[in-house]
Amino acid sequence: MTDDSVLSNRGQEPSSSLLVRVQAQERSAWERLVHLYTPLVCAWCRRAGLQDADALDVGQEVFQAVWQMIASFRRDRAGDTFRGWLRIIVRHKITDHYRRKTVETAARGGSDALTLLQQQAAPELPEPDPEQDQAEASLICHRAIDLIQREFTETSWQAFQAVVLKGQKPADVAAMLDVSVNAVYLAKGRILRRLREEFQDLIEM
Numbered sequence: 001m002t003d004d005s006v007l008s009n010r011g012q013e014p015s016s017s018l019l020v021r022v023q024a025q026e027r028s029a030w031e032r033l034v035h036l037y038t039p040l041v042c043a044w045c046r047r048a049g050l051q052d053a054d055a056l057d058v059g060q061e062v063f064q065a066v067w068q069m070i071a072s073f074r075r076d077r078a079g080d081t082f083r084g085w086l087r088i089i090v091r092h093k094i095t096d097h098y099r100r101k102t103v104e105t106a107a108r109g110g111s112d113a114l115t116l117l118q119q120q121a122a123p124e125l126p127e128p129d130p131e132q133d134q135a136e137a138s139l140i141c142h143r144a145i146d147l148i149q150r151e152f153t154e155t156s157w158q159a160f161q162a163v164v165l166k167g168q169k170p171a172d173v174a175a176m177l178d179v180s181v182n183a184v185y186l187a188k189g190r191i192l193r194r195l196r197e198e199f200q201d202l203i204e205m
Contacts, residue, residue, distance in 0.1 A: 082201060087125070
């Protein structure tokens with residue numbers, strides 16, 4: 001098997017990053033962004049104490065806000081991330097949800113019910129500890145990988161997964177796949193480059 005056969009793409013790569021295409025309001029790009037971040041947004045809502053149904057409702061509100069504000073997203077300072085920007089939106093929407101719940105409870109139950117609810121702590125999204133932060137970043141990276149997998153051959157993906165995700169030695173992977181070591185390095189480099197091109201400014205790599 002030649003190095004070219006390992007590296008050949010199955011489809012044409014987009015000409016610009018996912019963020020640029022979303023900011024241009026391309027529907028297909030927006031669907032990829034929603035796929036990328038929906039599990040994390042729902043997990044944040046549940047971590048703040050929301051039930052599954054409420055988490056789904058708040059998640060929809062979050063993405064509506066993202067759609068309206070995505071053109072303004074910038075990484076102007078060191079440490080700025082899309083995930084951090086998104087987390088702020090989630091916090092606001094959780095607060096909005098709780099406020100609506102307070103008003104609805106007051107309307108149904110009167111002042112006594114309102115007083116009781118106000119005495120309870122409002123749900124909050126806690127800051128992630130280092131382990132959670134790493135797990136969140138890993139989740140997004142794996143979903144990004146899933147989105148571009150079909151663009152590459154199966155052999156390329158086997159090489160990439162073995163070296164990058166499983167930490168195996170390139171020489172061992174080359175022997176397992178019956179390709180050259182150079183082909184393994186090329187497959188790894190090309191897929192990593194594709195990830196950076198597609199998801200720059202959207203995921204931390």
